[in-house]
Amino acid sequence: MNYTFQLKNIEEYKEAYQKSVTDPEVFWETIAREFRWMKPWDKGLNWRFEGEGAPVIEWFKGGKLNITENCLDRHLQTIPDQPALIWEPNNPDEHYRILTYRQLHQKVIAFANVLKNNGVKKGERVCIYMGMIPESPIAMLACARIGAIHSVIFGGFSAQSIADRIKDGNAKFVITCDGSFRAKKTIPLKSIVDDALVQCPSVERVIVLTRTRTPVSMIKGRDVWWEDELKKVETMGNPDCPAEEMDAEDPLFILYTSGSTGNPKGVVHTTAGYMIYTAYTFLNVFNYQPEEVFFCTADIGWITGHSYIVYGPLAVGATTLMFEGVPTYPDAGRFWEIIEKHKVNIFYTSPTAIRSLMAQGESFVENKDLSSLRVLGSVGEPINEEAWHLYYKNIGKSRCPIVDTWWQTENGGIMISTIATVTEHKPAFATLPLPGIQPAIMDPEGREITTPEAKGNLCIKFPWPGMLRTTWGDHQRCYDTYFSAYPGTYFTGDGCLRDANGYYRITGRVDDVLNVSGHRLGTAEIENVINKHTNVVESAVVGFPHPIKGQGIYAYIITEKEILQEDASLAIADIHETISRIIGPIAKPDKIQFVKDLPKTRSGKIMRRILRKIAEGEMNNIGDTSTLLNPEIVENIKKGKMN
Numbered sequence: 001m002n003y004t005f006q007l008k009n010i011e012e013y014k015e016a017y018q019k020s021v022t023d024p025e026v027f028w029e030t031i032a033r034e035f036r037w038m039k040p041w042d043k044g045l046n047w048r049f050e051g052e053g054a055p056v057i058e059w060f061k062g063g064k065l066n067i068t069e070n071c072l073d074r075h076l077q078t079i080p081d082q083p084a085l086i087w088e089p090n091n092p093d094e095h096y097r098i099l100t101y102r103q104l105h106q107k108v109i110a111f112a113n114v115l116k117n118n119g120v121k122k123g124e125r126v127c128i129y130m131g132m133i134p135e136s137p138i139a140m141l142a143c144a145r146i147g148a149i150h151s152v153i154f155g156g157f158s159a160q161s162i163a164d165r166i167k168d169g170n171a172k173f174v175i176t177c178d179g180s181f182r183a184k185k186t187i188p189l190k191s192i193v194d195d196a197l198v199q200c201p202s203v204e205r206v207i208v209l210t211r212t213r214t215p216v217s218m219i220k221g222r223d224v225w226w227e228d229e230l231k232k233v234e235t236m237g238n239p240d241c242p243a244e245e246m247d248a249e250d251p252l253f254i255l256y257t258s259g260s261t262g263n264p265k266g267v268v269h270t271t272a273g274y275m276i277y278t279a280y281t282f283l284n285v286f287n288y289q290p291e292e293v294f295f296c297t298a299d300i301g302w303i304t305g306h307s308y309i310v311y312g313p314l315a316v317g318a319t320t321l322m323f324e325g326v327p328t329y330p331d332a333g334r335f336w337e338i339i340e341k342h343k344v345n346i347f348y349t350s351p352t353a354i355r356s357l358m359a360q361g362e363s364f365v366e367n368k369d370l371s372s373l374r375v376l377g378s379v380g381e382p383i384n385e386e387a388w389h390l391y392y393k394n395i396g397k398s399r400c401p402i403v404d405t406w407w408q409t410e411n412g413g414i415m416i417s418t419i420a421t422v423t424e425h426k427p428a429f430a431t432l433p434l435p436g437i438q439p440a441i442m443d444p445e446g447r448e449i450t451t452p453e454a455k456g457n458l459c460i461k462f463p464w465p466g467m468l469r470t471t472w473g474d475h476q477r478c479y480d481t482y483f484s485a486y487p488g489t490y491f492t493g494d495g496c497l498r499d500a501n502g503y504y505r506i507t508g509r510v511d512d513v514l515n516v517s518g519h520r521l522g523t524a525e526i527e528n529v530i531n532k533h534t535n536v537v538e539s540a541v542v543g544f545p546h547p548i549k550g551q552g553i554y555a556y557i558i559t560e561k562e563i564l565q566e567d568a569s570l571a572i573a574d575i576h577e578t579i580s581r582i583i584g585p586i587a588k589p590d591k592i593q594f595v596k597d598l599p600k601t602r603s604g605k606i607m608r609r610i611l612r613k614i615a616e617g618e619m620n621n622i623g624d625t626s627t628l629l630n631p632e633i634v635e636n637i638k639k640g641k642m643n
């Protein structure tokens with residue numbers, strides 16, 4: 001496992017960056033040649049960010065490959081007995097599992113045959129709602145093996161959210177479990193899927209894996225057991241499943257994510273570009289060395305799980321560790337115990353996890369041997385300096401570089417980040433763009449700021465292989481969301497600043513997207529749900545700084561009938577219930593304030609700036625309210641602010 005594209009020092013980084021800007025096509029084609037292709041590509045890159053039908057982004061079009069040959073078969077010749085996947089269960093008393101590359105390959109092949117036997121065909125969508133067990137990546141890879149498009153749904157989403165995603169993708173197949181374990185609880189996954197399927201007659205087959213032995217309803221003709229189906233293919237005696245020949249630009253998966261308007265949209269990633277980009281960024285950012293153990297704590301239902309538990313590590317033959325449980329069960333030392341037990345070398349987690357574990361005191365860390373650690377990573381939200389220093393000192397013992405990795409679902413892989421052992425880290429800065437990434441900071445007039453020091457909205461000027469190609473079923477929406485604000489560039493939705501050394505610091509979303517514990521939520525999406533609740537007339541949702549979660553959710557709600565003081569807590573609980581049912585518990589507001597009216601402009605637009613200031617507690621710094629239709633309401637809302 002030797003890749004010529006692994007950067008060794010700052011000079012190599014500078015050289016690679018230069019090449020990637022002067023001749024991006026050649027730069028990425030050189031890297032692409034280190035992977036396994038069935039047929040070479042016709043053209044390295046076709047692209048257009050503006051005009052009719054935009055965006056057009058095609059990398060390695062005409063080239064044929066299968067990502068599972070690259071993630072599995074390729075390694076059978078070199079490292080068949082190396083662990084591909086280490087799985088640590090929720091309950092530390094249950095035995096962990098290790099799957100070598102040979103074993104993982106066998107399991108993927110067998111389950112790919114199960115999918116085929118159940119009628120899944122190339123290009124069809126398969127929803128996966130399973131929890132953090134090895135069968136999740138096995139199911140994803142089995143889809144990829146036969147060219148089906150997976151759509152993984154985070155285990156914290158409600159039945160309604162599952163139904164929305166199944167309908168949007170017009171999926172005929174669902175893969176789930178009877179249940180999943182989470183700390184002391186058992187989540188009845190199949191039963192949640194059943195609630196979703198009431199709305200989804202398109203679903204022909206549900207494959208159910210046994211995990212918790214939770215009682216489940218199994219509908220004849222539609223629902224089948226994973227284990228029974230496996231036995232069937234085993235007795236058929238044909239253990240092979242040749243990899244489907246896929247075009248570089250065939251979709252690999254859909255992953256839904258929230259934006260500032262409407263329902264979550266299905267971000268589409270395609271085969272070759274995504275594979276090459278996740279492999280390149282994984283190997284370089286974490287400076288992965290052969291046989292090291294890489295532990296990413298993200299959920300497989302988010303992009304970080306897709307790119308850095310599954311595809312990136314496997315594409316370069318790494319050992320990836322996945323954990324079923326939560327960081328605080330049985331106690332707040334669980335992550336550190338796993339690091340000690342499996343001698344983890346590279347640990348990748350979120351600032352929220354760091355802050356919440358540090359808040360529990362150092363005693364959970366002190367008695368653990370963390371000497372195997374070499375590199376630490378952070379992802380999903382800005383990391384504040386205090387958390388950065390705690391992470392550096394308490395976990396990394398002041399000897400492990402921290403890679404603060406900025407990127408998004410739409411990007412496929414890490415975009416701006418320190419490169420371990422190659423570039424310098426700086427607290428709270430994502431630092432430098434990776435090779436291939438050309439950031440631009442825009443001023444309020446939409447012009448690029450070209451001075452070294454700059455502050456504004458972050459765009460990317462040139463395509464990279466891992467970027468989204470479209471939003472499922474609605475290409476126009478992809479253009480409108482990402483390419484229309486600053487014509488000719490991809491707009492990230494993030495604000496940032498650049499220091500005199502060219503280091504980037506991402507300051508957070510500038511649109512109506514919240515980032516709560518690293519989970520992306522649209523304010524409009526939450527408002528739509530609150531507005532469905534009986535007695536609610538209108539609502540406005542904003543974020544506020546939260547010491548652990550990064551951002552908390554603050555909802556201002558106008559009701560038809562006044563809510564009496566003594567009824568308020570029940571009314572709030574009712575609204576939480578509606579949100580849990582329609583989106584999932586992750587979208588429940590931390591604070592709900594019932595108000596008589598909302599501050600509005602003369603044209604009827606809610607002035608969120610004012611609501612944000614109040615939620616942030618900046619009562620005396622609200623700014624001009626004279627243009628409001630109803631300035632008197634501001635004092636009223638200030639008085640009722642929730643603490």
Ligand code: WTA
Nearest residue numbers: 379380381382404405406407408409506520
């Ligand atoms: C935020 C997660 C600051 C950012 C991979 C982005 C970050 C959104 C960082 C994407 C970071 C992610 N520093 N902010 N290192 N990483 N973000 O799609 O606002 O779930 O737009 O992808 O998270 O969230 P998503």
